[in-house]
Amino acid sequence: MRRFLVIFKMDLTNLFKNPVLVGYNTLFAALLILIMGFLSSGNYAQSKDAYQYYTVTLLIYGILNGAMTASNCFMERDIKRPNLRIIYSPAGSFPIYFSKLLASFVFDYSLHLLLLAVLCPLLHVTLGANSLFFILLMAPVEFAAAALGTFFCCVFHCEETTSMLLSIVVNVFCILGGTFFSLDGLGSAAAFISKLSPAKWLNDAFFALACDNSRGLFLPVLIGATVISALLVLGCRLFFRTEDYL
Amino acid sequence: MENLMNIKNLKKSYKENEVLKGISFEVYTGEVLCILGPNGAGKTTTINILTAALGSNGGEIEYKGKPIGLKLRAYKQALGIVPQDVSLYEELSAERNLRFFASLYGLHGKELRKAVDEALVFAGLDERRRDKVKTFSGGMKRRLNIACAVAHHPELVIMDEPTVGIDPQSRNYILDSIKKLRDGGTTVIYTTHYMEEVEVISSRIIIMDHGSIIAEGTKESLKESIANEKKYTIEIEENGKIAPDEFFSVEGVRSAKIDGDTIEITSLKGVENLDRIIALLCNKGERIRNITSENASLEMVFLKLTGRKLRD
Numbered sequence: 022m023r024r025f026l027v028i029f030k031m032d033l034t035n036l037f038k039n040p041v042l043v044g045y046n047t048l049f050a051a052l053l054i055l056i057m058g059f060l061s062s063g064n065y066a067q068s069k070d071a072y073q074y075y076t077v078t079l080l081i082y083g084i085l086n087g088a089m090t091a092s093n094c095f096m097e098r099d100i101k102r103p104n105l106r107i108i109y110s111p112a113g114s115f116p117i118y119f120s121k122l123l124a125s126f127v128f129d130y131s132l133h134l135l136l137l138a139v140l141c142p143l144l145h146v147t148l149g150a151n152s153l154f155f156i157l158l159m160a161p162v163e164f165a166a167a168a169l170g171t172f173f174c175c176v177f178h179c180e181e182t183t184s185m186l187l188s189i190v191v192n193v194f195c196i197l198g199g200t201f202f203s204l205d206g207l208g209s210a211a212a213f214i215s216k217l218s219p220a221k222w223l224n225d226a227f228f229a230l231a232c233d234n235s236r237g238l239f240l241p242v243l244i245g246a247t248v249i250s251a252l253l254v255l256g257c258r259l260f261f262r263t264e265d266y267l
Numbered sequence: 268m269e270n271l272m273n274i275k276n277l278k279k280s281y282k283e284n285e286v287l288k289g290i291s292f293e294v295y296t297g298e299v300l301c302i303l304g305p306n307g308a309g310k311t312t313t314i315n316i317l318t319a320a321l322g323s324n325g326g327e328i329e330y331k332g333k334p335i336g337l338k339l340r341a342y343k344q345a346l347g348i349v350p351q352d353v354s355l356y357e358e359l360s361a362e363r364n365l366r367f368f369a370s371l372y373g374l375h376g377k378e379l380r381k382a383v384d385e386a387l388v389f390a391g392l393d394e395r396r397r398d399k400v401k402t403f404s405g406g407m408k409r410r411l412n413i414a415c416a417v418a419h420h421p422e423l424v425i426m427d428e429p430t431v432g433i434d435p436q437s438r439n440y441i442l443d444s445i446k447k448l449r450d451g452g453t454t455v456i457y458t459t460h461y462m463e464e465v466e467v468i469s470s471r472i473i474i475m476d477h478g479s480i481i482a483e484g485t486k487e488s489l490k491e492s493i494a495n496e497k498k499y500t501i502e503i504e505e506n507g508k509i510a511p512d513e514f515f516s517v518e519g520v521r522s523a524k525i526d527g528d529t530i531e532i533t534s535l536k537g538v539e540n541l542d543r544i545i546a547l548l549c550n551k552g553e554r555i556r557n558i559t560s561e562n563a564s565l566e567m568v569f570l571k572l573t574g575r576k577l578r579d
Contacts (some may be wrong), residue, residue, distance in 0.1 A: 026550050027370045031356075038358060102354040105363075105416065109350075110371035111343040262322045 024112040032124035035095055046090075046132040050083045051140060057201070058144065072144040077231055078200040080133060081223045085164050085191045087129035089184050091170030094128075095121045096180040101266065108263045118171050118257050125167040129153060130160060149230045158239055161246035162223060168253035175260040194220040230238065268295035270332075271423065271454055272317075277326035279312050279478075286291065286312045288478040289326065294423070294456060299449050301465045302458040303565070304475035306448075310458040311351060312474070314427045315454070318348050321435025344372060348419030349429045353408045355417075361392050361411050364400060365418050370418035370491060382418045389447075390414035391440060413444060424457045430464065442467050462565045474569060481572045491562040493571055496521065500562045501530040504554035509547075517543045522571075528556075533567070571577040 036042060058072035083150045094100065095118065107117050130223065134156065138144060148155035173183040197204065198220025204211040213223050226238035270295035279287040287309050294300050304309050315321035317328065319339060328335045335342045357366050367381045374382050380463065387393045390410040400408060413429055426445075430438045445468050448455055459465060465472055472489060475480040482489055505528060514523035514530075519538030524531045534540060543561070548555060561567070 023375070024371055024373070027367065031367055031422075035356070035358075058299045099357060102350075102352055103356050105320075105350055105352075105354045105367050107371060108350070109318055109343065109346065109348040111373070113340070155474055264315070266320070 023101045025116040026114050027113060028107060029120040029124055032120050033127060034095055035100060036128040037091070037126055040074070042090055042093060042128070045086075045131065046083060047136055050079060050133075050136055050191055054079050054140060054144075055069055056102065061202075062215050065171065072179065073146050073232070074139075076137075076140055076144060076146045077227050078195075078224055080137070080159075081162075081198075081220060082191075082195050082200045083133060083136075083228060084159065084223075085166050085195065085220065086187075087125060087166040088170030088173070088187045088191065090129050091122060091125035092174050092180050092187065094173055094178075095174040096183070096221045097179070100182070101131060102179075104200065105266050114261060114263055115258070115261075118175060119254070120255070120260050122164075122171040122254070123168050125170065127166045130163045130165065131225070131239040132179055133163070135158065149232070150234045154236060154239060155230045158242055161243055165246040165250045165253070168250045168257070172245065172253040172260070174258045175257045175265075176267040194218045197221065198224055268297060268506060269510070271296045272292075273327070273329040273332075275329075276316070276469040277313065277328070278324045279309075279314060279316060279321070286325070286416070286478050287316075290475070290480050291326075292473055292480060292483060294454060295471075296454055297449065299455040299457060299468050299475035300473065301446060302456065302473045302475060303460065303462070303465055303569070304458075305460055307477075309477055309478040311427055312478075314425055314456070314458055315469045317425060318346060318383075319343060322343065322512075332359050333486060339548050344419075345422045346417065347424040349413050349416045349424065349426040351427040351429075351431065353412045354391070355408060358399060360397050360399055361390075363404070364411065365415055368415040368416040370571040371560040374419055382420070386414040388420035388491035389417065389444060396453050396467070404434075404437075406433045406440070406507075407434050409437060410444075412442060417448065421453070423454045423456070427458050428460070429457075430459070430461065435568075462569075465565060472565070476573050483567065486565060489565065489568045493563045494531050494569055495536045495565065496509045496563060497536050498564075498567050499530075499544065500534045500561070500569075501535065501544070501555060501557045502557040503528050503530065503548065503557065504556060508553055509551045513551075514544065515545065517547060520544070531570075533571070536562070 022203050054072065054075045057075040063072040104117065108114070141148065160232070170183065170187060173187055174180070177186070197215050198218035199205070199215055199218055204215040223242065226242045228234040229238050270293055274293070275291050276289045277291070278289050279285055290313065302313065304310050316323045319335060319342065323394055330342050330345070363385060365386050366379060369379055369382050369386070377493065388398050390413065392407060392411055392414070395407070396404070400411065403411065407574060413426070417424055425443060430441055444465060445455055445457065457468065469486055470487055472483070473480055494570050511523040514520045517540050519535040519540045520532055521535065522533040545555065
């Protein structure tokens with residue numbers, strides 16, 4: 022356990038020392054919400070509704086993109102080489118990928134909470150009558166995204182390939198899920214396609230908590246994300262081979 | 268010397284490509300075992316399998332008489348590994364790198380601080396301990412790369428070409444460090460394709476080529492196998508007038524090789540035939556620029572065994 026904590030601490034430190042990742046999860050995300058909210062404020066009855074919409078959808082976009090934090094933490098060139106020493110050490114192979122997964126989760130989750138702490142009062146965005154449920158539900162989804170990134174790394178053994186594939190998958194899901202503009206107004210066919218996207222399910226669950234104070238989708242999302250995370254961690258265990266690092 | 272490791276019939280293939288063809292050797296406590304061979308000989312694959320980072324397709328590795336798989340964690344605890352590439356966190360200081368890597372081997376508290384201090388002195392980096400690795404020269408990084416592998420005082424240190432691409436001063440520092448490790452009772456397995464390093468540090472040598480061990484012994488015993496030979500290296504203005512076979516007409520010539528404007532001839536040691544070789548070249552109209560003569564060397568051993576130079 023001591024060895025795991027040593028590795029985890031190092032992985033987390035490396036992430037927080039990466040200005041690109043910190044900026045992407047905070048400044049870039051905040052700017053994107055502000056710009057999208059400002060540009061589309063005319064489409065809503067009140068401008069704060071636009072900010073409400075984009076804070077939730079772009080937060081989910083950020084959470085899903087957290088998969089790429091994991092791939093960076095796992096196989097980025099400058100980190101991959103010293104990680105080789107962990108493979109040689111008596112720490113075993115499990116801490117190698119699981120500490121990266123956990124560090125990515127903690128990193129993304131804490132930065133997204135910081136983002137909400139700043140933007141919610143500033144833009145009058147609500148997270149529901151009890152914001153704790155909103156914040157709690159973010160955790161399993163953040164974890165599942167980190168697990169997805171780690172799993173892709175274990176399968177493809179390369180940061181570039183993993184990031185490219187994840188970027189395509191996440192962006193397609195988010196565009197279909199209505200992250201940037203809702204597809205529901207484009208006809209029944211578009212609305213049906215939109216419903217196939219996991220981003221849409223997440224948007225619906227988080228909007229239900231934030232705007233309708235409804236917890237009907239809380240448990241399904243919580244259980245779904247937990248099961249997916251467990252399967253992805255199991256997949257990491259099956260696909261991770263130390264020789265991919267050599 | 269006590270037997271520390273037994274490697275038996277180790278095999279590794281990547282699809283059709285047989286990288287290791289069933290190699291067997293022993294490692295004895297306190298020795299510096301040099302594995303010598305050209306690029307692609309199978310040295311790094313052997314090292315990766317010995318470190319348990321890569322699986323083999325057959326064979327056994329025993330450490331202190333027991334298969335390493337039985338007590339893998341204890342085996343890894345006993346190892347210190349210096350990878351071929353510098354494997355350090357560039358954004359961290361030398362001290363923090365050492366602390367992190369040493370703590371992976373269970374060191375903590377006072378024990379860790381002491382190990383880190385000793386490793387910094389060992390690498391000659393005590394005064395730069397708080398500087399980030401990215402500010403270090405290539406040689407300093409290489410030294411720290413070694414220090415990270417020995418900080419936890421391993422019984423066996425495995426080094427995979429640790430001196431590639433560094434200045435002579437750092438190379439000498441590293442070679443001296445290896446001698447210090449050996450004198451302190453640490454066993455070292457060292458791969459390289461630099462003959463001169465092997466001459467300086469080796470207790471025993473294994474020569475590998477094309478995934479097989481082609482010779483094994485001390486440098487003295489290996490040289491003894493060609494003790495009755497000497498080598499002439501002749502540089503000529505231009506080549507095109509003489510073929511290697513023509514040198515066999517001279518008494519005592521055992522082999523001849525022409526590479527551009529350089530001719531390498533191996534000859535029996537007792538036969539004085541240099542004047543006849545020069546005469547042959549002059550008769551063919553070749554203009555000689557330089558001639559050097561060399562007695563038995565590891566380079567000659569390799570040439571004899573494989574028919575090519577180590578760094579061809």
